[in-house]
Each structure stands twice: as structure tokens, then as C-alpha cells.
Amino acid sequence: MLDLRRLEILHRFAARGTISATAADLGYSPSAISQQLAALEREAGVALLERTAQRASLTDAGRELAEHAARILAAAEAAHSRMRARIGTVSGRVTVSCIHALAPALAPHLAALQRAHPELNVVAHETGSVTAAAAVLDRRYDLAVIDDWSEHPPAEGTGLSVHRLRREDIVLALPTDHALAEQSGPATAAQLRKIVHHETWLCAPVGQLSRAAGDRYLTAVDATPPRRWEFEGLHILAALVATGAGVAFLPAGLAQEQAGVVGLPLAASPQRTILALTRTTTREDPAVTACLQAARQALSRGR
Amino acid sequence: MLDLRRLEILHRFAARGTISATAADLGYSPSAISQQLAALEREAGVALLERTAQRASLTDAGRELAEHAARILAAAEAAHSRMRARIGTVSGRVTVSCIHALAPALAPHLAALQRAHPELNVVAHETGSVTAAAAVLDRRYDLAVIDDWSEHPPAEGTGLSVHRLRREDIVLALPTDHALAEQSGPATAAQLRKIVHHETWLCAPVGQLSRAAGDRYLTAVDATPPRRWEFEGLHILAALVATGAGVAFLPAGLAQEQAGVVGLPLAASPQRTILALTRTTTREDPAVTACLQAARQALSRGR
DNA sequence: TGGCGGCTTTAAGGAGAACTGATGCTGGAC
DNA sequence: GTCCAGCATCAGTTCTCCTTAAAGCCGCCA
Numbered sequence: 001m002l003d004l005r006r007l008e009i010l011h012r013f014a015a016r017g018t019i020s021a022t023a024a025d026l027g028y029s030p031s032a033i034s035q036q037l038a039a040l041e042r043e044a045g046v047a048l049l050e051r052t053a054q055r056a057s058l059t060d061a062g063r064e065l066a067e068h069a070a071r072i073l074a075a076a077e078a079a080h081s082r083m084r085a086r087i088g089t090v091s092g093r094v095t096v097s098c099i100h101a102l103a104p105a106l107a108p109h110l111a112a113l114q115r116a117h118p119e120l121n122v123v124a125h126e127t128g129s130v131t132a133a134a135a136v137l138d139r140r141y142d143l144a145v146i147d148d149w150s151e152h153p154p155a156e157g158t159g160l161s162v163h164r165l166r167r168e169d170i171v172l173a174l175p176t177d178h179a180l181a182e183q184s185g186p187a188t189a190a191q192l193r194k195i196v197h198h199e200t201w202l203c204a205p206v207g208q209l210s211r212a213a214g215d216r217y218l219t220a221v222d223a224t225p226p227r228r229w230e231f232e233g234l235h236i237l238a239a240l241v242a243t244g245a246g247v248a249f250l251p252a253g254l255a256q257e258q259a260g261v262v263g264l265p266l267a268a269s270p271q272r273t274i275l276a277l278t279r280t281t282t283r284e285d286p287a288v289t290a291c292l293q294a295a296r297q298a299l300s301r302g303r
Numbered sequence: 304m305l306d307l308r309r310l311e312i313l314h315r316f317a318a319r320g321t322i323s324a325t326a327a328d329l330g331y332s333p334s335a336i337s338q339q340l341a342a343l344e345r346e347a348g349v350a351l352l353e354r355t356a357q358r359a360s361l362t363d364a365g366r367e368l369a370e371h372a373a374r375i376l377a378a379a380e381a382a383h384s385r386m387r388a389r390i391g392t393v394s395g396r397v398t399v400s401c402i403h404a405l406a407p408a409l410a411p412h413l414a415a416l417q418r419a420h421p422e423l424n425v426v427a428h429e430t431g432s433v434t435a436a437a438a439v440l441d442r443r444y445d446l447a448v449i450d451d452w453s454e455h456p457p458a459e460g461t462g463l464s465v466h467r468l469r470r471e472d473i474v475l476a477l478p479t480d481h482a483l484a485e486q487s488g489p490a491t492a493a494q495l496r497k498i499v500h501h502e503t504w505l506c507a508p509v510g511q512l513s514r515a516a517g518d519r520y521l522t523a524v525d526a527t528p529p530r531r532w533e534f535e536g537l538h539i540l541a542a543l544v545a546t547g548a549g550v551a552f553l554p555a556g557l558a559q560e561q562a563g564v565v566g567l568p569l570a571a572s573p574q575r576t577i578l579a580l581t582r583t584t585t586r587e588d589p590a591v592t593a594c595l596q597a598a599r600q601a602l603s604r605g606r
Numbered sequence: 607t608g609g610c611g612g613c614t615t616t617a618a619g620g621a622g623a624a625c626t627g628a629t630g631c632t633g634g635a636c
Numbered sequence: 637g638t639c640c641a642g643c644a645t646c647a648g649t650t651c652t653c654c655t656t657a658a659a660g661c662c663g664c665c666a
Binding site: 003005007045046061069076079082 | 308347390
């Protein structure tokens with residue numbers, strides 16, 4: 001009989017790649033992981049790992065068993081969720097991932113939830129939007145709050161539940177004393193080209209979703225910024241706009257909150273969507289749904 | 304994290320109904336089962352059993368978790384089978400069920416298989432045809448050899464693989480010195496009515512599949528035996544026919560093997576099918592397939 | 607070449623889990 | 637009333653599993 005904890009270890013090892021990282025993830029010493037994987041090999045009767053002194057990697061059999069393990073663990077988690085749904089108490093450990101920019105909004109609601117349910121143990125980390133889905137499916141997080149800047153938010157994948165929390169327009173963020181700050185209608189393409197040409201363009205580094213979306217829009221209106229400053233974090237960009245350092249594309253809500261910044265609407269406005277991701281197997285878990293509800297309250301006040 | 308062994312215990316309890324029987328099935332003391340189920344309740348956070356002093360029964364939650372357990376265990380077994388298929392060695396414990404009448408034919412082949420593979424541990428029991436499918440699905444047996452006397456053998460159910468080993472005609476078994484023993488063509492309905500009226504009719508007790516099938520045929524030709532002797536076991540019936548005690552419906556092969564018995568064909572001959580049942584999750588397990596192969600060799604020499 | 611650091615395994619020991627056997631309880635059968 | 641089947645609990649022993657400590661291997665760098 002294969003042991004469920006050992007399958008969990010194998011599954012995590014398949015996701016992380018080293019015994020040390022697996023141990024860190026699961027809160028054990030590397031020695032324990034090594035021993036448990038050896039025991040699993042003994043049980044299965046097959047070599048699951050190719051071991052060298054400084055690297056362990058999965059064999060074909062190990063990879064296959066890890067895939068089976070994913071299915072088995074999902075079934076077990078579904079069963080556990082159902083039992084938790086039966087008692088209905090919000091308790092246990094829930095790991096939450098949140099992108100940098102939304103953490104300040106989310107944190108107080110999670111803290112309140114934890115105060116309301118002392119048995120609940122919320123563990124929050126920061127993760128980027130790109131890797132979040134895989135991390136949730138890999139059971140590294142039970143709930144992930146991310147944003148998506150494409151026109152079409154990701155669909156529900158295998159085992160993944162996608163919850164849309166908020167959708168808001170992207171605006172052109174200008175310093176309050178900018179010549180166009182008083183304009184009521186949306187910025188025209190011509191205005192945008194002129195601004196981009198004269199001002200420093202503030203944006204996220206390449207690889208960020210917001211950067212790609214902004215570049216798409218700029219290309220569409222045929223504007224190419226001659227001067228770019230790249231900073232990570234939308235809050236920083238908003239603050240920089242306020243100091244007069246340049247202009248940027250920002251979510252409407254963020255531009256509105258930042259003192260010294262005015263948001264000018266855009267024609268055919270791009271949008272960003274704030275999403276929450278959970279596994280379908282935990283959909284009924286009261287603790288997870290409570291955290292999801294908290295995220296909804298924290299972040300869905302936009303339209 | 305729910306424990307797989309405990310889920311197995313719950314699942315077995317759901318099938319058997321008492322803690323003692325569960326313990327006997329799994330080879331533990333009742334005390335161990337009681338403690339493990341209590342631990343599972345603690346893990347799940349729900350009451351799974353309603354306990355009185357002399358009886359424990361599942362609650363709704365317990366029933367539901369037992370159903371989940373069946374799925375989880377099936378997934379685990381499938382994974383284990385895949386690993387065993389990878390190494391390909393015929394080893395481990397295989398529990399085989401066989402109906403009474405076929406045991407003599409099957410036993411030597413299983414014994415030979417066990418001699419050829421010392422790591423293999425075949426455990427054989429006798430079980431009736433009616434309950435075998437449920438027992439295989441409940442994991443009490445990995446392989447069951449049964450017979451079926453209906454026109455249409457059972458189809459593959461959820462998780463059950465049905466292997467047809469042999470199909471043979473039912474004949475009218477007569478003592479060698481009977482007046483009709485030399486007849487070459489099949490027995491007519493009129494002959495049958497006459498024989499039934501004059502001879503003692505030998506058949507299995509009510510509830511057996513062979514009895515039901517025989518009665519159906521007798522009813523169809525409008526023959527009702529005034530004198531019945533009911534004995535369990537087709538071999539006994541064959542031996543009784545040889546002594547001249549009466550006549551019976553028997554599978555052709557059995558009638559042929561029995562000295563002093565002649566088998567007279569029947570018009571629109573009923574048939575019996577010998578089937579092997581396995582779980583689909585163990586389909587790839589080399590040990591199970593080897594046992595199945597042995598059963599095929601032992602029993603499929605008919606047409 | 608020698609030392610350092612990351613990754614791994616092995617060995618030893620201790621904490622906890624789990625099984626057994628004994629004991630006690632309950633309710634139905636005789 | 638007495639017996640019996642079934643279940644829970646308790647104490648004790650065995651076994652599992654995790655941690656710490658030690659050591660090996662390999663790449664990297666001085």
C-alpha cells in the first residue's frame with residue numbers, strides 16, 4: 001500500500017526538483033525527505049530517483065508515479081474538503097498568495113478573518129501572476145490573488161477555479177499640473193503620441209504582464225517612447241508620476257488613490273482583471289471559501 | 304492529510320459492517336481497528352460512526368467518506384499496478400476466489416505458478432458466483448473465477464473487468480445403462496418430460512444459478528419433476544447420476560469426465576459460461592495477469 | 607592543488623504512533 | 637439470570653519516522 005504522505009513528498013519533489021527545496025517546502029529536514037523517498041522506492045519496487053551526490057532527479061517511473069500521485073492527492077483533498085464542509089467550521093491552515101500591489105488591500109481583511117476564527121491559520125506569500133496558477137495546482141497555495149492584463153482572462157483549467165474579483169480600466173496617469181490634466185474626454189492617439197514623445201515613459205520591466213499590455217496599446221496607436229524608466233511595482237510608478245518624473249499607464253483605482261496624480265481615460269480602454277485562483281478540490285472547504293470571500297470584499301469594490 | 308491505511312479500514316468497514324469482521328479481513332485485532340477509526344474521525348473532524356456498546360454503524364458522513372475512499376484507493380491501486388507493471392516481476396500477494404466446482408481444475412495451475420515465482424503469494428478461497436463481483440470490487444479478492452448460467456453473462460461494470468474463459472453446453476446427464484444413453488441426436492421435449500416423470504431429478508438447491516437455469520429450461524418444455532433430490536456441488540450430482548440415483552442437467556465437460564455417465568445433448572441447448580473477474584485497476588499488475596493466465600489455461604480448454 | 611559550499615546519503619538516538627492483550631461495559635438471546 | 641457478541645479503553649511493547657551529526661561527492665574559485 002502506497003503511503004499518501006510519501007506520495008505528497010514525491011509530488012512536491014517533482015514540482016521543486018531538489019530534495020532540499022522539497023524539505024523546505026514541507027517543513028522537514030532534507031534527511032527526512034531522502035529517507036521517505038527511499039522508503040517509497042522500496043514500496044513501489046522501482047527506482048524513482050537517479051541519485052548523484054549533488055543532484056537527485058526523477059526517473060521515468062518517478063515521473064509517472066508523481067502524475068498518479070497528483071490524481072490521488074486531488075481525490076484525497078476533495079474528500080477532506082467535503083468532510084470540512086460538513087462541519088462547516090473555518091479552521092486549519094490556508095496558504096494564500098497575492099501579488100505585491102494588492103497586498104495592502106488584502107492584508108487587513110485576512111487579518112480580520114483570522115481574528116474572527118482563531119482556529120484559522122492563514123499563511124500569505126507574495127507571488128507573481130505568471131507562476132501563480134501552476135503554484136496553486138501544485139498545492140503550494142490554496143488561494144492566489146493575481147491580476148491579468150490581457151483581453152481574455154484565463155479560463156478554468158483542469159482542476160483550477162478562476163474567480164473574477166474586479167475589472168477596471170487602464171488610464172493614462174499624469175501629474176496634476178500637466179497640461180492635459182483638466183481634459184474631460186479620453187486621450188486621443190495623437191495626444192498620446194505627443195505625450196510619449198515629450199515625457200519620460202514609466203513602466204514595469206519586460207516580462208511583467210502590465211508592461212506587455214501597455215506596449216501592445218502603444219504599438220496600436222503607433223507611439224514608441226524614446227525615454228523609458230522601468231520600475232517594478234505599480235505603486236512606485238504612481239508615486240513617480242506624482243513627483244513629475246514622467247507618465248504611465250495605471251489601473252484607474254490606483255491612479256485615483258495617488259495624491260498628485262490624475263487619470264486620463266483612454267479610447268478603447270484596455271483593462272486589467274483581478275482574479276482569485278483556487279483548486280476545484282477545495283471549492284467546498286469552508287476555510288478556503290472564507291478567505292476567498294475576504295479577498296472578494298477587499299478587492300471587488302471596483303466595477 | 305487523510306491516511307490511506309485508515310481509509311482502507313473505513314472502506315472495509317463499510318463493506319463488512321462490524322469492527323470485528325473488518326479486523327478479521329485485514330488481519331488486525333478489533334482493538335486496532337477501533338483505534339484507527341477513532342483516529343480517522345479525529346483527522347476528519349466529523350463523527351463517522353455511531354457507536355453503541357455492541358454495534359457500530361456508519362453515519363452519513365462516514366458513508367460519504369467511504370465512497371470517497373473507494374475512489375482514492377482505486378487511484379492508488381492503479382498507480383501501484385503501473386509501478387509493478389514497470390518492473391514486470393510476478394510477485395506479491397494475490398487473493399483468488401473460485402467456485403467449488405472449478406477448484407480442482409484451477410488449483411494445480413495456481414500451484415505451478417507459485418512454484419515458478421517464489422515471490423508470489425497466492426491465497427485462494429471459495430466463494431459463490433453471486434457475491435463474487437461485489438467481493439472483487441470491495442477488494443476482498445483480486446481475481447474471482449465464477450460461472451454464469453444465464454444467456455447473457457454480466458457486462459463490465461464500473462471498475463470490473465470480465466474475462467470469458469469458457470462456454471459450454473448443458474447436457475442431460477444419464478447413467479450409462481439408461482435406455483436413451485445410446486441416442487445420438489438431442490433429447491426432445493417429449494423425451495425430457497417422460498424422463499423427468501420417471502426418474503429422480505437431481506439438482507442444486509434453490510438459490511444456485513444452475514438450479515434457476517435448469518428450472519427455466521424445464522418450465523419451457525413443460526416438465527415438472529415430481530421427485531427432486533437437491534445437493535450442493537455439480538461433482539456430487541455427476542457422481543449421483545453415475546450410481547443410478549437419478550438424472551440431472553450438467554455442463555458437458557463435467558458429464559464427460561464422470562465415469563458411468565453419458566451426456567445427451569439438449570435442443571436449444573442452454574449454456575454456462577466460466578468467467579474471471581478482476582478490477583480494472585489491477586489490469587496491468589503482472590501478478591494478477593499471471594494468475595488470470597493460469598485460470599485461462601486451466602479452464603478454457605472447452606470451446 | 608586545496609578549500610569552500612551546495613546537495614546528498616548514512617548512522618544513531620529519541621519521540622511518537624500503532625498494534626496486542628487484558629479488562630470492562632452494554633444489550634440481546636437463551 | 638446467565639451467556640455471548642461486539643465495542644471501547646488502558647497499559648505495554650514494538651516499530652516507524654524525524655532530527656541531529658557526520659561524511660561523501662562534485663563544481664567552483666583562489
